[in-house]
Amino acid sequence: MRNAVLGLVIGMLMLCPITSTAGGEHQRRFSVELALVAGDARLLLTEKEMSPVQRDWIEARLHNSVNLLPLLARYYLQESGKTDAALIESLEKLQHLFHELQPLYDHAQSLAYQYPINFHAEITQSLSEEEKSQSAEIYLQLCQRCHLVPGIEKSVVFGELGSFARSMRPDEWLARMIGGLRGDSYTSYENPFSDIQISLLFRYIRDEMP
Numbered sequence: 001m002r003n004a005v006l007g008l009v010i011g012m013l014m015l016c017p018i019t020s021t022a023g024g025e026h027q028r029r030f031s032v033e034l035a036l037v038a039g040d041a042r043l044l045l046t047e048k049e050m051s052p053v054q055r056d057w058i059e060a061r062l063h064n065s066v067n068l069l070p071l072l073a074r075y076y077l078q079e080s081g082k083t084d085a086a087l088i089e090s091l092e093k094l095q096h097l098f099h100e101l102q103p104l105y106d107h108a109q110s111l112a113y114q115y116p117i118n119f120h121a122e123i124t125q126s127l128s129e130e131e132k133s134q135s136a137e138i139y140l141q142l143c144q145r146c147h148l149v150p151g152i153e154k155s156v157v158f159g160e161l162g163s164f165a166r167s168m169r170p171d172e173w174l175a176r177m178i179g180g181l182r183g184d185s186y187t188s189y190e191n192p193f194s195d196i197q198i199s200l201l202f203r204y205i206r207d208e209m210p
């Protein structure tokens, strides 16, 4: 009995750090999608070089994201043991705003401020020489083959990846880096990269690439 209680206590102690770091996956997924909604609405509002095919594609993507948000919010609330009817209502309001881009952007952006992405690695400092070559290697191995030619039709990426990264706020770039790296067809939406790797690629593309 005593051992069982002790085991339970130790078990709980061991679980705590795990839940506080590994937990929040749904929260992250939700915040990333929110920032992507704001970011894609921003692109539709401001990007001049958009072909009709690209506009259709981005609108379809935005539409899906807006419809997905209430579900992602429910997962997030469930995960953190909260109830927040106002948040769900607020997200349903986004769905009604779908055909008015500016209010959609304003509303999504203000929600994105309230629910920032929980990310645990450095993204402000520039890379050391060693980190630069490490990141260049990852980029070369895993990204370059698809991103060598800028601007395919069904893409939210405008121009070269580096200038695209510099054209937006850091939180939007972070959301694109987390949400856009989809792994393969097996991992589906799951981003296979650690925060450290994302932070390297985030800064490498923003600071070192054309």
Ligand code: HEC
Binding pocket: 139, 142, 143, 144, 145, 146, 147, 152, 154, 155, 156, 157, 175, 176, 177, 179, 180, 181, 201
């Ligand atoms: C198999 C081809 C392929 C590989 C490999 C690839 N990408 Fe992409 N990437 C794409 C395509 C296609 C898009 C545009 C469509 C989209 O957004 O889903 C894209 C979009 C992106 C975006 C914008 C995402 C968004 O949703 O806003 C970022 C950022 C990005 N890629 C970074 C990377 C990085 C960094 C790597 C390497 C770790 C990488 N990609 C590897 C094909 C690829």
